[in-house]
Amino acid sequence: MNKINCGLVLVCLICVFSCFSLPEEFPDPPSGITYLDEHWKDNFDAYNPELWEKVDNYSWENNASVMKNYNVEYVSGSVCISFLKNDGPFSTNYGTRYHSCAQLYTRAFIHSDHYDYKYGKYSVRMKAATGSGIVSSFFLFRWAPWQEIDIEFLGKNTTKFHINVYYNSGTGTAPLEDPEVIDLGFDAAADYHTYAIEWERDHITWYVDGSAVGTRKSPQKNIPDQPMYLAMNIWNCNSTSWSGPLFADEPGKRTAFYDWVEYFPSRSY
Numbered sequence: 001m002n003k004i005n006c007g008l009v010l011v012c013l014i015c016v017f018s019c020f021s022l023p024e025e026f027p028d029p030p031s032g033i034t035y036l037d038e039h040w041k042d043n044f045d046a047y048n049p050e051l052w053e054k055v056d057n058y059s060w061e062n063n064a065s066v067m068k069n070y071n072v073e074y075v076s077g078s079v080c081i082s083f084l085k086n087d088g089p090f091s092t093n094y095g096t097r098y099h100s101c102a103q104l105y106t107r108a109f110i111h112s113d114h115y116d117y118k119y120g121k122y123s124v125r126m127k128a129a130t131g132s133g134i135v136s137s138f139f140l141f142r143w144a145p146w147q148e149i150d151i152e153f154l155g156k157n158t159t160k161f162h163i164n165v166y167y168n169s170g171t172g173t174a175p176l177e178d179p180e181v182i183d184l185g186f187d188a189a190a191d192y193h194t195y196a197i198e199w200e201r202d203h204i205t206w207y208v209d210g211s212a213v214g215t216r217k218s219p220q221k222n223i224p225d226q227p228m229y230l231a232m233n234i235w236n237c238n239s240t241s242w243s244g245p246l247f248a249d250e251p252g253k254r255t256a257f258y259d260w261v262e263y264f265p266s267r268s269y
Contacts, residue, residue: 039120039264044079047072055103055233059092064099064133064238064246066090071102071234078257079104083134083234085252099246103233115142115227119266122230123196123207125259128153128161128188133236133246136256138195140228146175147224149204151195155254156244158189163206163214167222176222182206182213192259199224200266232258 042048054069071082081102088098110116117140129136134155141148148166160181168175186193196207204223206214216223234256237243247254 039262039268041260041262043077043260044074044258045077047074047079049107050109051106052104053107055105057090057092058103059094059097061094062238063094063101063235064097065101065236066092066097066099067103067233067235068100069102071100072104078259079232080255080257081136081232081234082253082255083129083131083236085246085254099236101233101235103231103235105231105233106229111227114229117230117263118227119200121196121198121264121269123194123262123264124151124232125192125194126232127190127192127257127259128158129155129234129254129256130158130189131155131247131254132244133240134234134254135237135243136232136234138197138232138258138261140197140199140224140230142224142226142228145170145226147226147228148175149197149199149224149228151197151206153188153256154243155189155247159184159187161188161195161208165204165216165222165224167224169222178216178221180214182208184208192257201225230261230263232256232261 042051054072055067056069057066059066065083071084073080081104084100086098087100090097106114106116108114124138126138132155135152137150137152139148139150145168146166147168150164152162160183162179162181164177164179166175166177194209198205202218202223204216205212236246
């Protein structure tokens with residue numbers, strides 16, 4: 001190969017590599033966790049406080065219960081996130097709550113606002129909670145602007161799951177949403193199954209046991225474009241038209257079981 005051809009090859013290679021943005025530099029992640037370069041997986045053998053936070057004494061307007069950290073328990077290689085009926089009363093900014101619920105979400109280790117995660121694939125092996133009025137979930141979320149990507153199970157009928165995207169490009173709290181209900185073909189509360197959210201710049205795809213079941217694509221659909229945190233929770237929605245009235249039967253404790261969570265940053269899967 002002559003010198004002119006070598007020079008042309010070198011220029012072409014530089015152009016090709018310049019089309020790919022290099023990963024942003026981040027500080028050292030928590031113990032055992034690598035960020036962006038490789039994926040991480042938590043098998044929930046024990047609570048990892050460097051990766052997760054348990055929400056305590058928090059509620060919101062349409063949550064008829066209050067989050068308590070004692071409702072997150074690690075048992076036999078799974079994390080159990082529970083709703084407890086009538087263990088109150090509890091005083092909150094939204095009035096008295098008589099029931100408790102729980103949430104586990106990724107702690108702040110890169111940005112102080114917890115919004116450390118963006119494009120990639122988020123997978124969970126879980127078993128949904130039963131009970132009318134109960135919602136168990138796996139989702140990505142942020143405030144200001146409110147953006148969210150959901151997998152939600154309604155305890156009144158766990159043969160379906162709800163997927164949703166909330167998108168707001170500004171700083172308001174009234175985002176556009178795009179819900180869809182999908183028949184699973186099995187009872188999500190009867191056994192563990194794997195669910196995944198693939199979030200990329202131009203699309204979101206949801207998977208059940210490795211099969212794609214729903215997709216949103218830009219520019220037809222709004223795709224969240226801001227970093228978020230990853231979370232799992234269980235709560236009692238007071239919108240009975242959606243979740244149903246709170247169950248009246250026993251037991252008063254209803255639990256969603258999470259066997260593991262895995263995250264593949266974009267371009268790593």
